[in-house]
Amino acid sequence: MTFLSATLDRVKPSPTIAVTTKAAELKAAGRDVIGLGAGEPDFDTPQNIKDAAVAAIAEGKTKYTAVDGIPTLKEAICAKFTRDNDLDYVPAQVTVGTGGKQVLYNAFMATLNPGDEVIIPAPYWVSYPDMVLLAGGTPVTVEATLEANFKITPAQLEAAITPQTKWFLFNSPSNPTGAGYSWSELKELTDVLMRHPHVWVMTDDMYEHLAYGNFKFCTPAQVEPGLYDRTLTVNGVSKAYAMTGWRIGYAAGPEHLIKAIRKVQSQSTSNPCSVSQYAAVEALNGTQDFLKPNNTLFEGRRDLVVSMLNQAPGIVCPKPEGAFYVYPSIAGCIGKTSAAGTEITDDEVFATALLEETGVAVVFGAAFGLSPNFRVSYATSDEALKEACQRVITFCEGLT
C-alpha cells in the first residue's frame, strides 16, 4: 500500500515554482531582480472596501456563515450579473467560494466521473488541467496559436467534442495571453455548442473588467441564451478590485449544479471568510469609479510592453484585448546562444537564462501549454516595465 494517493501521481508540481524560487534566491543574494511573474494588480484594495471589512469586524460578523455565501452577497452577485452581463439569476443559483479557484475546483469535483473529458484551450491558466485530473477527469487541450491571436476556431472546438465531453472551459480575457473573444467570435463557438447538447460550459470571467480599447467583454450565456441551462459563469473580486488576498470568488448556474457544489464545499472548507464576504458586498454594490482609471493605466502599460518587446530581435508580441498579460513568442531566439554562453533550446531555458543574465523574471510558456513563449505580467510600475523590457531587448540583441 502506498501512502500518497494515486490521484496525486497524475498531477504535476507547479512548473512556475522553479522560476519563482530562482528569482527569490537571486534577490536574497542581493541581485537586482524585476519580477514580471505575479498574477495580481500592483495597487491596494480600494478604501471603501477595506472600510466595509473593518465595519464587519466591529459589528461582530466574524462567525460561520451559510456554507456558500451570505444572502446579501448572493443578492449583490445577482445584481452584478444583471447590470454587467444581462444575465438574470436568483440567489439559489449562486455559490460563493474561497476564490474563483475553489469554485472551479468544486465544480469539477461535483461533476466529473472517470472518463469525462474537459476541453481546455491552450495556452491555459496553469491550474485547469491539474484540477480536472484531481477530480478524476481527462483534460483535452485545443491549441490556440499566436497566428490565430491565441483564440480557438469553431472547427477546432467541433473536432474536440466527443461523446465523453462534459465541459468546455472558456476563459476570456485569458490568462496567460490576454486574448479576448469578441461577441461574434464567441457566437461562432456557442453555435457549435448548441449542436452538442451534452456539453456544458464553464466560463472563467475573472478578467471581465480588464478590457481595453474597443474590446467589449461578453460571456457565453449572454451571447447565446440557449446555453443558460448548461453554463456555469464563474467570476470573482480578486483581479478587478485588487482583492487577491481576500479570497472571494463566485459562480452562477443551474440550481441543481449549485446545490452539488455546495455539498462539496460543505464537506471541505465550509464558508469563505465572513469578513471578506462583507468586503465583497461593498466591492460589487459600492462605487465602481476606480475601474475606469485602472483600465486606462493598464492599457498604457500593455501598449508600452508590446511596443518595447517587439523591438527585441527574435521576439513577436501580439497586442491582446485584456487582462494584464502578454505572451510573446521567442521562436526567433531558439537555437541561438546567449552572451553568457547558454544555448536557447526551449522557452524554459530562455526564461532561466533571462533571469540569470539580466535579473528579469518571467514565466516560460511550457507551463501554460504553448511553446516557445513566455508570459509577462505587466501589473507593475511603468519604470520597472521599461527597465525590464530594455533588459529583454539587450538580452535578445546579445543572442548569436
Ligand SMILES: Cc1ncc(COP(=O)(O)O)c(C=O)c1O
Ligand atoms: C484565469 C484565472 N482564473 C481564476 C483565477 C483564480 O482567482 P481567485 O483569486 O479568485 O482564486 C486566476 C488567478 O490567477 C486566473 O488567472
